[in-house]
Amino acid sequence: MDQSTTVLFGLPGVRVRRVERVESGARVVHVETAEGGSAAGCPGCGVVSVSVKENVITRPVDLPYGETPLTVAWHKRRWRCREPLCARLTFTEVIDEVAAGRRTTGRLRRAIACAVGDACRSVAEAAESFGVSWPTAQATVIEAANEELGDPEPVTVLGIDETRRGRPRWTLRVEAGGKWVHTDAWDTGFVDLQPGAGGQGAAGAGRGPHECVCCGLASAAHARVPGGGAVRGDRPGRGLCQGDPHRAR
Ligand SMILES: [Zn+2]
8 A cells, every 4th residue: 555544644653554444344454564664573582573473463553544433453463472582482572552461552542641730621421532442532631641740759757647549448337227338437548748849738738747736736756657758647646656755745
């Protein structure tokens, strides 16, 4: 096929073989791995293989294009690794846009992450718009956020607050007449009380890292957590700071 179709499709690392329209009216773009890449390099040892074991077809979900559905059929090869010391016996081709084990293209994941992170669209709406499931869209957003934000700074001041992570959990209490009760009625969770750029706890906002959020005293006598951080509660009568010396004042 004319290379102009490959240029029009625009997915780096593959070349368009042909495009067909199936009975449903959807279009199928048949692509193959472009020559000149490192797709035949063994992920275990890096040696480029010349021994084809079989041909396989995968169908990564790609960006929508046009008004009728467009699917991708990637015809790729499974290679044998002949290196005696390599643990990988076979491997399939990968490209930067569709890494090993991926069922979506990189440009689709970037578009979903931008839709949610930059355009403030909901994950559910973006998932439906791009033709993927909610878990796939959510995983894409998390992946992009982790890449953008990097690893958080270590927590130096650990606090306790009514902060629940995830959905509420319920337990069936037979002794209570078969009632479902909230497992943690207080939604107690650990929070980062460090104020400033790395801090997330509202209770610690505006206070120094070594200042008690309960009474304002220096927290040298507070309980210590492994690694040197202080453990504090967000108000009198709650949290692990109940045993601190200033409680007796
Ligand atoms: Zn190998």
